[in-house]
Amino acid sequence: MRLKEKVALITGGSSGIGLETALLFAKEGAKVIIADINDEGGQQAVARIQEQGGTAGYCRADVSSAADCEKMVAFAENVFGKLNILFNNAGIMHNDDGDAVSTEESIWDLTMSINVKGVFFGCKFGIPALRRAGGGSIINTASFVAHLGAATPQIAYTASKGAVLSMTRELAIIHAREGIRVNALCPGPLRTDLLMKFLNTEEKKQRRLVHIPMGRFGEAKEMAAAALFLASDESSYMTGTEFLVDGGITSAYVTPE
Numbered sequence: 700m701r702l703k704e705k706v707a708l709i710t711g712g713s714s715g716i717g718l719e720t721a722l723l724f725a726k727e728g729a730k731v732i733i734a735d736i737n738d739e740g741g742q743q744a745v746a747r748i749q750e751q752g753g754t755a756g757y758c759r760a761d762v763s764s765a766a767d768c769e770k771m772v773a774f775a776e777n778v779f780g781k782l783n784i785l786f787n788n789a790g791i792m793h794n795d796d797g798d799a800v801s802t803e804e805s806i807w808d809l810t811m812s813i814n815v816k817g818v819f820f821g822c823k824f825g826i827p828a829l830r831r832a833g834g835g836s837i838i839n840t841a842s843f844v845a846h847l848g849a850a851t852p853q854i855a856y857t858a859s860k861g862a863v864l865s866m867t868r869e870l871a872i873i874h875a876r877e878g879i880r881v882n883a884l885c886p887g888p889l890r891t892d893l894l895m896k897f898l899n900t901e902e903k904k905q906r907r908l909v910h911i912p913m914g915r916f917g918e919a920k921e922m923a924a925a926a927l928f929l930a931s932d933e934s935s936y937m938t939g940t941e942f943l944v945d946g947g948i949t950s951a952y953v954t955p956e
């Protein structure tokens with residue numbers, strides 16, 4: 700087992716990438732804390748982990764709240780004794796996020812408060828716990844849009860993921876000598892609720908698919924596998940990276956017919 704004796708906290712663990720990662724981490728021996736605002740999804744995830752013989756707990760936490768982030772880290776330490784892995788994964792892509800002219804300030808602020816401040820708060824309260832555990836691994840979910848502009852505009856989301864990527868680099872440098880590794884996971888377009896709700900017509904889906912060399916959306920499970928590598932000691936010499944798992948989209952100039 701690749702995460703034996705580890706305790707992992709996953710934000711946004713009730714759905715999509717976070718859920719698949721929680722299931723996989725638990726299979727690999729980790730004790731998993733799911734932090735989310737979707738209580739039903741979180742409780743169901745815990746039940747699924749327990750059914751497969753794993754150990755997990757759910758903690759309601761809105762990552763845009765400092766008090767909630769402090770609480771979720773305390774939950775990990777109080778219930779499971781320590782924290783080794785922090786997956787700052789919760790994020791939103793709002794339907795009303797568009798171009799600079801049409802996007803309301805409230806959508807910008809909401810997106811930044813969850814996607815960027817949520818990662819900051821996770822680290823603010825998670826890093827002291829990782830120090831107490833003697834080091835650990837932080838994974839921040841950014842996106843391929845931190846690298847590429849999209850013709851389907853989502854100005855706040857794109858800016859937020861750029862911020863996650865640059866924050867990850869600085870965190871990695873600052874904490875490298877404390878045995879804390881910090882890497883970004885940059886997924887390509889995935890077949891999860893988040894993107895399918897945003898690309899809500901067949902035309903919009905095809906508009907995105909045409910750019911992906913593999914010709915398909917990625918799966919949350921494929922991100923979980925990448926997160927497992929970054930969480931485990933197998934990536935022990937990796938920090939500050941932008942781990943792209945994107946079906947080749949960021950390498951493509953022209954995609955095959």
Ligand code: NAD
Binds near residue numbers: 711712788
């Ligand atoms: P998802 O919508 O399936 O899951 C996101 C989870 O985050 C949900 O369980 C939701 O309840 C939770 N969440 C939302 N706001 C929260 C908050 N304030 N506090 C705590 N939890 C909150 O989406 P997903 O596709 O699994 O996305 C996970 C991450 O991956 C996000 O950061 C997203 O931006 C990123 N990402 C997704 C794609 C994609 O194509 N789906 C691509 C690149 C990056």
